[in-house]
Amino acid sequence: QVQLVESGGGLVQAGGSLRLSCAASGRTFSSYFIGWFRQAPGKEREFVAAINWSGVTTDYADSVKGRFTISRDNRENTGYLEMSSLKPEDTAVYYCAVLRSNWYGRKEVNKYDYWGQGTQVTVSS
Secondary structure (H helix, E strand, C coil): CCEEEECCEEEECCCCCEEEEEECCCCCCHHHHHEEEEECCCCEEEEEEEEECCCCCCCECCCCCCCEEEEECCCCEEEEEEEEECHHHHEEEEEEEEEEEHHHHHCCCHHCCCEEEEEEEEEEC
């Protein structure tokens, strides 16, 4: 079992930056893909970014491509989402999750095995 704890959310002005962290427990962290999702009020949870075991392969939603960077440090059992050029429409609760089975499921909420509790990101205009 893996427990995930997100941190780093907060209030930022448009154009600003934030770095989210996802700290994981468990010795098998490096065998999981990491995904970041977000959910705005009244909307469904949506895919933001994903990274494979080694950190070499990544994928992003079109809405964040070029602005967000996903990374991981397997020695520290931590995943990261660096967000820059933030926009008011990026406002949401951000969740990290881990997926063990298949990279092809990386964009699907129901494919992930474990989830964090979420961290709020608010971007003011």
